[in-house]
Amino acid sequence: MTEATEAQDLTAFDIDGKEPIIKYRNVSKSFGDNEVLKGIDFDLYPGERVAIIGPSGSGKTTLARLLMTLETPSEGTIEVDGRHLWHKEVNGKLVPADEKHLHKIRGDIGMVFQHFNLFPHMSILRNCIEAPIKVLGLSKKEAVERAKKMLDKVGMLEKADDYPASLSGGQQQRVAIARALVMRPKVMLFDEPTSALDPETVGEVLNVIKDIAKQGDMSMMLITHEMSFARDVADRVCFFDEGRIQEQGPPSKLFAHPETERLRDFLKSFHMNGNGE
Amino acid sequence: MIPIDVVSQVLPLLQEGFIVTIQLVIIAGILSFVMSFVGGLARLSRFAPLRWVSGFLIEFFRGTSLLVQLFWFYYALPLLGVTLPTGLVGIVALTLNYGSYGSEIVRSSILAVPKGQAEAGIALNMTRFQRMKSIILPQAFRIMLPSFGNLMIELLKGTALVSLITIQDMTFYITQARNTIGHDTLLFSMLLVAYFIIGYVITLVFRWLERKFSAGRV
Ligand SMILES: Nc1ncnc2c1ncn2[C@@H]1O[C@H](COP(=O)(O)OP(=O)(O)O)[C@@H](O)[C@H]1O
Ligand SMILES: [Mg+2]
Numbered sequence: 001m002t003e004a005t006e007a008q009d010l011t012a013f014d015i016d017g018k019e020p021i022i023k024y025r026n027v028s029k030s031f032g033d034n035e036v037l038k039g040i041d042f043d044l045y046p047g048e049r050v051a052i053i054g055p056s057g058s059g060k061t062t063l064a065r066l067l068m069t070l071e072t073p074s075e076g077t078i079e080v081d082g083r084h085l086w087h088k089e090v091n092g093k094l095v096p097a098d099e100k101h102l103h104k105i106r107g108d109i110g111m112v113f114q115h116f117n118l119f120p121h122m123s124i125l126r127n128c129i130e131a132p133i134k135v136l137g138l139s140k141k142e143a144v145e146r147a148k149k150m151l152d153k154v155g156m157l158e159k160a161d162d163y164p165a166s167l168s169g170g171q172q173q174r175v176a177i178a179r180a181l182v183m184r185p186k187v188m189l190f191d192e193p194t195s196a197l198d199p200e201t202v203g204e205v206l207n208v209i210k211d212i213a214k215q216g217d218m219s220m221m222l223i224t225h226e227m228s229f230a231r232d233v234a235d236r237v238c239f240f241d242e243g244r245i246q247e248q249g250p251p252s253k254l255f256a257h258p259e260t261e262r263l264r265d266f267l268k269s270f271h272m273n274g275n276g277e
Numbered sequence: 278m279i280p281i282d283v284v285s286q287v288l289p290l291l292q293e294g295f296i297v298t299i300q301l302v303i304i305a306g307i308l309s310f311v312m313s314f315v316g317g318l319a320r321l322s323r324f325a326p327l328r329w330v331s332g333f334l335i336e337f338f339r340g341t342s343l344l345v346q347l348f349w350f351y352y353a354l355p356l357l358g359v360t361l362p363t364g365l366v367g368i369v370a371l372t373l374n375y376g377s378y379g380s381e382i383v384r385s386s387i388l389a390v391p392k393g394q395a396e397a398g399i400a401l402n403m404t405r406f407q408r409m410k411s412i413i414l415p416q417a418f419r420i421m422l423p424s425f426g427n428l429m430i431e432l433l434k435g436t437a438l439v440s441l442i443t444i445q446d447m448t449f450y451i452t453q454a455r456n457t458i459g460h461d462t463l464l465f466s467m468l469l470v471a472y473f474i475i476g477y478v479i480t481l482v483f484r485w486l487e488r489k490f491s492a493g494r495v
Contacts, residue, residue, distance in 0.1 A: 070396050107402045116396035121415050130411060131401035183401060246480065 007247055012250040013048040019082070020099040021046045021108075021219055022067065022187060036062050038243040039076070044187065049220040050211055050249070051230035054240030054262055055266060060223045061114075063240070064189040067221075068111045069102045069178030079107050081186065091197035107135075114192045116172045118164040124151065125160040126273030135184065140188045143182075155238070156269040170201025174208050181212070188212075194226060203224070209233065227270045239263045249270045283460050284467070290454055291471060294447035299448060299475065301436045305371035306429055312376025313425075316382025331380070334426055338377040344438050346370045352440040368438035375432045382428065388423035419490045427484030430476050437472075447471055 008015055020043035028251045029037040044050055064256035065071040067078060069085070077094070078085040083229050085105050087094040097105075117126050132138045138146070151157045151196040154174040164172055173193055180188060190209065206229050213233045215221060224230055230237055231251040238248040239262070247260050258264045298390035338346070350366040376402065390413050398408035440449035451468045455461050 068396075068400055070399060103402060103404060106399075109400075111400040113393060113400075115393055117391075117393040119394065119397070119412055119416075121419070122303065131398075131403055134407050134411065135402050135404075180400070 007043065010249050011048060011050075011236035012252070013045060014067070015045045016050070019042060020079075021081050023061075023077075023079040024066075025077045025079075027060070027066065027078060027222060028074050029066060029071065030074045035242050037066075037073075037237075038045070040243075042245065044219050044240070045219060046186070046219055047128045047217045049222065049233055049235050051234035051237045052221060052240055053225070053237060054246075058239050058240045059243045061191050063147050064191050064221060064223060066113065067187070068109055068189060069106050071269035080108050081129065091167060103213070107183075108186040109189065109223065110183055110187070111189040111191065112173070112176050112180055112193050114196050114275050116164075116169070116176045116196075119178055120174055123161050123163055124167075124175050127164070128182050131179075132182050147182050150181045151175070153181075153211070154178045155204075168201055170199045170204045173197065173205045174203075177205075177208055177212070185218065187221065190220065190221050190222045190224070192225065194224070226268070227255070239266065241266070265272070279463065280460065283458060283463060286458065287451075287464060287467060288448075290450040291447060291467060294321065294450035295471060295475075296431075296444060298436055298446040298471075301367060301371065301444075302475065302479075305436070306376065306432055308368065308372040308474050309376040309379050309428070309432065310425070311380025313383045316376060316380025316441045317387065320380060320384045320476060321387060328484070335380045338373045338387055339381070342373045343370060343435055344441065346374060347438060347442050363442060363444055366442060367436075367444045369437055371439070372431060375428055378431070379425065379428055382421050382424040383417070386417040386424070389420050390416045412477065419487075421489050422490060426480065426487075427480045429483070429488055432471065433476055433479060469489050480492065 004015070014178060022044035024040050024042040027037060027042075028035065029041040039046060040063065052063065053092060054060055055193060060073075064069060064098070066073050067080075067085070070277050073086055082099070083105055084094065085102070088097050088101050089095075118124075119130070125144065125147055128151060129138075129140065129143035132143040132146060136143075148157060148160065151160055154177055156171060156174050156178060157256065159167060159171065159175075164175070167175065177193070194205050198214065204228060209222070210229075210233055212218070220229065222234060234251050237254045239246050239249050239254070239258075239260075241262050247254065247258065247263050248266070254263070255267065258267060278403075314419070316331055316335050319327050319379055320335065322328050322331075347366065347370045350361065350370055353365070382466065393410050394416065395408055398412045403412070436446055437448040440452060447468060451464050457465050459465070
């Protein structure tokens, strides 16, 4: 089998003729003696939606944080749209990237955090226009226009003048999603976006993410414990355990016919048996 | 009964000193504030030598007595060939002392802003400077305001020491006046009330600032 058909078998997404926008190659990450990621190879195609599942502590967050440049890899390389993220090429040799280089590359990446991380001293609208004005150099008028469109999309336009503290968790997370979208990243990382929410607001956030997944041509990496959401949204599901991708494939296959014992046990804990229910 | 004639004799003197004390508080207060930010940011710098030097200076001026510092600048420095105007000596010593305390306030307040805030800034591709200016410092400022209120009260109380190097503040005038007028109880009571009034105004100003900077908090 060629590399391309091999990759195509893993995802329901049509990767025909496309180059991955994200390439992790042999990426490892240790915190002290604790090796959290162990030689990860991982591709993400433009427009592809990949759900990352796995027990807590398996390294899912770390995988995303390396791409968002919040954590430095101990080994390996990450490419974004054909350019090295953590390295610069100087005279044909790879040297560690500096802040300026990271700034240039990470504009393609956006991230939604488990705990929202809205700026508490700014109104909802201000949260959404601060970076577009300062980083993208948009005029205030353009930024407000863009921000309002996104806030409308996540159903938070009426709250534009409120402050984060007056919103529910679900509302704050929807604003955080809008804030990330206004920057128009090519790749969006969602790190357990509903884990910190009250059960009754989980649905509204998942629906917003589903909508975005349907409309956009943005690549998405969705770290989640919501299995039915993963099945509905993802083109591919990656099962993580002990710092490695243990198994991956299209959701129909992965949830219905898990190959490894680990994944079967993991799915059982979500009351999902071999039939994907 | 309070001897009205004594009060009316002392009040003009107290008023003269009052103006000097206020000037010391305002000038040394503003300079301490500026030094707090310079010192606090220097201690958090990515440039190690800057961290060491600022750390040493801050610990030095925080860890030695204000009174001894005043005497050193007033009596010892001229022997080394540098004579500063007396008023300046007071301002310099107060600023170094309270600015050092303030540096620690700024440093710890910046560190108290949750890490997720800077990370959200990185995820929005803001530069280090933009993150500091629009995300970290505004939140740190709100955290540091109450401590700065306390610091300004401490500074006010510290200004009384400058009378010992002949700066004519409130304490200076009152200690002079008791030599000629007596009535110690009355004079020192008036002095206490005068300090209390300034201190209370400082408290009110900082309460107002805290309200003003707490937008969005519930
Ligand atoms: N900043 C850090 N310092 C030390 N250990 C960390 C740090 N971040 C994560 N870890 C450790 O790395 C492991 C994987 O964490 P994480 O990537 O958050 O897993 P997951 O998101 O799958 O729960 C955990 O054992 C965690 O304790
Ligand atoms: Mg996690």
